[in-house]
Each structure stands twice: as C-alpha cells, then as structure tokens.
Amino acid sequence: MGEFGELARGVLKSGRNLLPVIAVVALFQAVVLREIPEGVLPVIAGLALVAVGIGLFLRGLELSVFPVGRSLANAFAEKGSLPWLLAFGFCLGFAAVIAEPALIAVAHKAQTVSDGLIQAWTLRIVVAGSVGAVVALGILRAVLNHPVHWYLIGGYLLLVPVTYLTPPEVTGLAYDAGAVSANIVTVPLVAALGIGLMASLRGRSVLADGFGLVALAVFAPRVAVQIYGIVVYAFEPGALAGYTGAATAPLPADDGRAGHAALVLLATDLLRILGNLLPIVAVVLAFQLLVIRRPLLHPHRLAGGFLFLVAGLFAFTEGLHLGLFPIGEHLAAGLAGAGSAVFLYLFVFLLGFAATLVEPALIAVAQRAGTLAPRRLHPPLIRGLVALGVGLGLGVGTVRLVTGWPLDHVLVFTVLGLMLLTLLAPRDLVGFSFDLGGIATSDVTVPVIAALGVGLAVALESDDVLLDGFGLVALASLYPIGVVLLYSIFTRAAPSERH
Template identity: 50%
Template sequence: MNQLREFLGILKHSFRNLLPIIVVVAFFQFVIMRQVPDDLLPITFGLLVVVVGVALFLQGLEMGIFPIGKNLSNDFAKKGSLSLLMIFGFCLGFSAVVAEPALIAVASQAEQISEGRIHGLTLRLLVAVSVGLVVALGVVRIILGHSLHWYMIIGYIVVVTVTFFAPEEIVGLAYDSGGVTTNIVTVPLIAALGIGLAVSLRGRNALTHGFGLVGLAVMVPMILVQLYGILVYSFGEPGTVDAGAAMLDPAIEEAVSPTAGSILLGMVTDLLVMFRDVLPIIAVVLFFQYLVIRKPIAHIHKVMGGFVLVIVGLYAFVVGLKLGLFPIGQSMAAQLIGLDKVFFIYLFAFCIGFATTMAEPALIAIGMKAEEAGKGRLNGNLIRLLVALGVAIGITIGVHRIITGDSIHYYIMGGYTLVILLTWLAPKYIVALAYDLGGVTTSEVTVPLVTALGIGLATHIEGRNVLIDGFGLIAFASIFPIVTVMLYAIFVELVARTRGVQT
C-alpha cells in the first residue's frame, strides 16, 4: 500500500514536470498559429503515456539503480583495490555507451557526412573506450581527492584548441557525440557510483568529489572525435556510403513498428531491443558483484524489479514522446518559418528548451541527489530551473546560428572559453555538479526534440546544409547550463561575502 501511495505521488510529480511542455506547445499552437493540431487525440494519449513512463522510471531508479550503485561503491571501497575500481569504472563506462542507440545513430550520420571517410563502428568504439577510460580516471580522482576544476580547465582548453583545427563537417557531430554518451539510465548509475564512493571514503565530500564523472564522460569524446575527424579529413579518402545510413529524424519514426503485422508483437520486440541496450550494463554489474566482490545482491528481487521498471518506463516514455511531441515539434518548426517572423522562432526555441529540460527524468534524478549531497546548501528545484534556463539560452543561440548561417566553430570556442573562465572563478563545491548538469541535459527528452528542431530549421531555410547546420544544437544545450549554474554560485558567494563585510 505504501509503494502504491509513493508511486501515485511520483505520478503526480511527473505530470507537474511535463506541464511546461504542454503549456508551450498549446500556447504556440492555439495563440500564435491559431490552429487545432492534427491527431489531437493521439497527441493527448502520448502525453499521458509520457507521464506514466517517467513515473515508472523514477520508481525503478529508487528501487534498483541507485541502491546497487551505492552498494557496489561501498564494497569496492572496503576492498581497497584501486586497480579493481579502475577496471570496474572502465567496464561500466564502456558498456553504458557501446550499445547506446543515439550513439549508433550519430555514428551513422558521421559516416554519411564524411562520405565514408569516418567509419561508424570505429567511431562508436572510440567514444565507448574514451568514456570507459574517463570513468576510470574519475574514480582515481575521487580516491585521490583532487578538485575537478583543474581537470576541466585543462580539458576544455584542449577542446577549444582542437575545435579551431577541426573540419566544419565534424564539429557539430563531435559535440553531439559527447552529449549522447549520457543517457537516461547511465547518468544515474554513474552518478550513484561517484557519490557512493565519495561517501565511503574518509575525508571526501559527496558534493565536491562525488559529482563530475558525467561531466568528464561528455568532454573527452568531443576531443577524440574531432581528432579522428582531423585525421581522416587530412589523410582519408571518400568511400561509398549507403544513403539509408543517415540518421532518421525521430519525428517521422513510428511510435510502435508492427512486427509480422502485429502491433502487440512489435511492442514486445521494441521492449526486448531496449532490454538489449541495457543488458551490457546489467552484465557488468552482475559480473563484478558475484565474481569479483563475491557477495550476493541484497534484496535482489527488489533490485531486478527496479531494472524492469526502468526499462518499461523508458519504453513507455519514448513511445509517448513519438506519439505526443515529435510530430507536433517538427510541424511547428515549418509553421514558424512560414510566419516569416524570426522573433517567434527564437521565442519557441527558448520556451521549448526550458520546457523539455524541466521534464528531463535524468535531471530530476540528479537534482534530488544533489540536494541530498548538499545538505541544505542546494535546492533541487532551483537547480532544475537554472539548468532549464541555461538550455533555453543555449538553444536560442544555436537557432540564431542556423538562421544566420554562421560557422559553429566560433560559437563553440567562445562558449567554452567562458566556461573555462567561470570554472576558475566559481566556488569549488559547485564545479563538479555544474559539469554533470551540463551532461544530463542531453538525454531522452531534449536530444530528439532539439535535433528535430535543428533539422527542421536547416531544411526549410534556404542556403542551409542540413548535414552541417542541422546538427550542433545539443552542444549549445550542454554549454550554457554549466554557465548559469556557475554564475548563480558565484553570485551567492559574492552576496554572502558582502553581508559578512557589512556585519
């Protein structure tokens, strides 16, 4: 009975989180466009499915992923083996990314854009290995107690430098490939590992040391993919590419693809595919739990039930998005351009960026963990508002770049130069969390909608190249939440100092 009451509370919370998206879409559809959308009933049903999916996902996190991440960290800390922890971190990072559907799609798109110079599988393995190495490095950082800001300052100086030399065709996709490494399942699991490890070690702070693994996992693939792009564009030869290999616009995929003519069989097949995507992570967890730590999982029925809820909830969530939001998002991009009023395009970009971020399940989960780790210093809802504001600003700037046709190089280099400066100035307790928050904005809600918006604008604006101008919005959605969170922390510290001087 208590679990049912808890689930109903989460369901209510999920609906409240989705409400901003409903308000934005309804406002633009009825007030600006003055049109009743086609298929209103499927759209409404899709939104309800999204609410249920998010609720199931959050319930599953609390039952399965968070406890097992924390318990594994505790057990590894008790063993005291740095090499074991690093191997576990590498395996977890690699398995979390190698089967990621969004990365597979980005790799296919990179192969298409480069005319075969870039090999899709090579790119996927490069990103997966880099994330594995980064998580292993992040584990060492927590154990040694290093502050994250030096890692990030040096890392993003490298990012900006490499971007200056990278070919135009690969920059947007390189940043997008960094964004898609942080999905709705892996973010909470990696965060739980970091926080659990920091809590287990004497002298480590959950907020300062526990966060940062997600931020590192976003940064390093950006560097390696651009280096790979420089290499293949300098020495590689164009090859033959299957035209069907290009990334499909998520807005035109079917919500449920029938299998052998059966919708029900199609749903089961899609669920099994989703389970397959999560299977490498489950395999790594079980291997280390039973063969390395040699200790049974406590309350295994509850943990496995949590994983099942996560998968079912994620599936319902994706189906609901395809039914409810993707079609209307794509059509509204075309309608807004048809109005011939640029202001409304900027306004829609800002509003949809804010609304989708507020509904992001991974951000909700990290916000809750940050509030716990902060012990009164941080408010989860305020964090989400700051991140949503950053995404809204970032996407608006990214849309402006598509409209004007400017090169992405200078925008990205300028954005990360600002991030480096703020990392130097910001209080140390906020740095790791700020970078992790930049990573969680590029998950299952934001990525498809933002990608659809970018492709829609580049398709309908004359003189734009869809394969170059249509991508890169995800990078802007990652940069500016870091900026807004750090600026807020700097402001709060300045106010505290001023009050201290006055008293």
C-alpha cells in the first residue's frame, strides 16, 4: 500500500506539472486561432499517459538508477582502481547512446541524404564513442580535482572554429547528435555516478565537483560529428548540393493505429525501450559482478525499479505520440499563417517554457540538486530558470528563422557569451549550470521543439525545413546555461553549502 501511495502521489504531481502546457495550448487555441482542433480526446488521453509515465519513471529512478549509481561510485572509490573506473565510464557512456532510437533515426537519415557518404553505423560509433570518451575524461577530471570550468571553456571555444569550418548542413546534424545524447535514462544515471563519486572522495564538494559529466557528454558529439563531416566532405566538395538537412526522431503522424496494426506498433515501441535500456543494464551488471565482484544490494527492489522504468518510459512515449507531438507543429503552423509575429514569438516562448517544466530528467536532477544545496537550489526555482532559458532560446531561434540570420553566427555569438558568463560565475555552480543545458533538451522538449521548428519552417516556406528545426534545438540547449549562470552570479553572496 505504501508503494502504491508513492506512485499515486508521483502521478498526481506529474499531472499538476502538465497544467502549464495545457494552459498555453488552450489559451492560444481559443484566443488567437479561435477554433477547436480535431482529435481533442486523443490529445487529452496522451497527456494523461505522459503524467502516468513520468510518475512511474521517477519512482523507478529512486528505486534503481540512483542507488546503483551511488553503489558503483562507492565501490570503485573503495577499490582504488582508476583504470577500471575510467573503463566503466567509457562503457556506460557508449552503451547509453549507441542504442538511442533518436540517434538511430538521425544516422539513417544522414546516410540517405548524403548518398551514403555518411555511414549510419559509423555516425553512431562516432557519437557513442565521443560520449564514452568524454564521460571517462570527466571522471578523470573529478578524481584529479581539476576545475570543471576550464574543461568547458576550452571545449566550447573549440566549437567556434569547428562550427565555421563545417558545412552548415553537417553543423545541424552535429548539434542534433549532441541533443539526443542526453536522453531520459542516461542523464540521471550519469549525474548519479558523478554525485556518488564525489561523495565517496574526502574533501570534495559534491555540488562543485559532482556535476559536469552531462555537459561534456552533450558537447562531445557536436565536435566529433562536425570533424567527421569535415573529413568526409573534404573529399567530396559537391556532395552537399542535394542535402536537405538531417532529422531528429521521426515526427509523429496520424497513422490510424487500429486493431492488429496498433498492437504491432505498441509491441515495437516496447521492444525499442527495452533495447535502449538493456545495454546499460549489461554494462552495470558486468562491472558489478565481474570487476567489483559484489552481489547487487536489494535485487528485488532494483528489479521492481527497472520494471517501473520500462512501464514509465512506455507510457511516456505513447503519451508523447498522442498528446505532445502534434501540439507544436499544429499551433506553430496556425500562428505563422495568422500573420502576427508578436503572437508567434509569445507562443514559442510559452510553449518552450511549459514543455521544459515537465521534462522528467530535469525534474529528477533538480530534486537531486535541491538536496545538496537547499538554500540556493530550490527545485521549482531551478526548473523555472531552465524553462525560461529554453523559452528565450526558442524565441531567438524563431527570430532567426523569420529574419534569415545565419545559424552559425547566432550559435557562435551565443557560445562566446556563455564563456564570458562562465568566467564570472561562482565555480561551484558552473558544472551544474552546463549540465542543465543538456538536460533541458531531452525526451519532452526535443520532440516538441522539432515539431515546432518543422511547423514554422513549413509555414514560412523555408528552403531547408529540417535544418531550420535544428537551429531551435541547438539554441534551446544553450540559453538555459546562460540563465542559470546569471542566477549564480547574482546570488554569489549566498553562503556556500557543502555535503
């Protein structure tokens, strides 16, 4: 009965978190578009499934992912084997990304539109390998007690020349690869590993040193894929002539699921979720049983948590297809066609703000950070700041789309601004701020932003529909970093909290 009560409270809380999204959509549908859209009931059912899925997912994290992350970090710290710890970090990062469905979709699309110059499997290896390598690098940085801000500044400054040297179409693909590398499962697990590792080492600040792994995992594919694209197209100067842009995970369509076809599609979705989780489970079990050589603590509890994760992700994914996916494209197209730029910018901002508030990975990490520094990092405040950043990023991206500003210029000036804020911000919140940028573009916001970008580009008769959608995703992941860094600068006088 106690577990059922916890689940019920989690689902109700998730339902309350969805209210901003519902309010934004209803407001613009009634006041601006002045019409009742078709298929309202499936959208409502989808939103209910999203609430149930988030509730199950968060409970699964508490029962399985967070305890496993803490346990492994403690065991490696006690064992004192840095090579095995680095090997675990690499394998965890690689396994978490290689089976990501959105990455698979991006890779196959890139192979198609490049006439085979970019190989789907090679691209997946590049992304997964870069994430694994940088997770290992982040662990080494934490153990050696190097300040995380120098790694982030150096890495993002490297993005500036690389972005200008890369063909614009490949830049869009690279930034999308960075976004999909931070998914709903890996973000909490990587964060739990970093926090657990710092908690195991004496004299370390969990808040200052435990974050930064997610930020590095998001940054690495953006550089690696651009370099890969530069090398590939250096030998094929005319290859980009027919390029139409890469794609994120397939945008939803009204596929008329019914009867046997619906069951097949549901089973396929469930198998994809299991396929995404099993490589991570295999890595954890292999290192737990073969390297650390300790039995799992509370295996029944961990198994129950894993089932909650699977059920939560399944309900969440189906809810996205029914409820959240169609919203962005439909309303963006309607607003763009209405001819009112003010309403369009306001809607884009509010939709990004509302969608970010219900991001499961953000909710989980904000709650975790709130336990480390309750006086400075109130979870609702952190979620609000990140949502504000996503809204601002989408606003800038929409202005860019309407005015035709070059995407690379906007990205580079944004990165340079972030580097300046990084130098001014308190060191203990730099890694946390950059992690939030990766977390902001995960399983809720990326599909909504992608649908929003496609809807806007179609309505505005863009020459490259999919590429323009990528600009929105990239900016939505960068502006939250700036907002949280600004918050940390203005609250510098607050006493530091160490645990």
